[in-house]
Amino acid sequence: MNIKRMIICVVGGVIAGVICVSGMAGGGRVELTPMIVASSVGNRILIGFVIGISRWKMQYLLHGALIGLLVTLSSSIGIAFTNIQGFIMYTAAGIVYGLLIELFATKVFRAPMQ
Numbered sequence: 001m002n003i004k005r006m007i008i009c010v011v012g013g014v015i016a017g018v019i020c021v022s023g024m025a026g027g028g029r030v031e032l033t034p035m036i037v038a039s040s041v042g043n044r045i046l047i048g049f050v051i052g053i054s055r056w057k058m059q060y061l062l063h064g065a066l067i068g069l070l071v072t073l074s075s076s077i078g079i080a081f082t083n084i085q086g087f088i089m090y091t092a093a094g095i096v097y098g099l100l101i102e103l104f105a106t107k108v109f110r111a112p113m114q
Contacts, residue, residue, distance in 0.1 A: 005111035006052035012101035013048025017041030020093060030086070039075055047071045047094060048101050055113060060106045061099055063113070068098020 020040050024030045050067050058066075072094025080087040106112045 001053065002111055002114055004109070005105055005113070006049075008105045008109045008111055009048040009052035009101055010045060011048070012104055013045035013097075014041070016047065016097040016101065017044035020044055020097070023093075043072060043075045043094070044097055047098050051098065051101050051105070060102050060112065064098040064100070064102025065095050066098070068095045068101075071098070 017040060021032065021037050024036070024040065025032055030036065047068050050071055051064060054063065054067060056063055056066075069091065072091050076087050076090045076094065079090060
């Protein structure tokens with residue numbers, strides 16, 4: 001396991017979580033309870049962690065997007081039954097965060113999958 005990659009990806013997940021919660025707060029559509037904040041930040045950190053440990057052999061941007069989608073679906077599927085627009089936005093954001101975490105880890109910080 002590449003420790004440098006793991007740290008970069010998890011820190012990227014923390015940053016994505018803060019941005020995600022800030023976006024929800026700025027939108028004003030969602031009441032930010034401690035449960036929603038913890039779930040959102042935890043989900044984004046989990047995306048970074050899974051990207052950091054994954055060894056799937058595929059193109060790096062597809063790798064980030066796919067992991068972002070799969071990890072985000074674990075928490076966004078519950079939103080689909082009450083708010084389809086929220087589901088789509090939260091899931092799309094997870095895909096984008098996965099792409100960005102992978103892009104920064106692989107190209108900016110030069111810590112590609114091994």
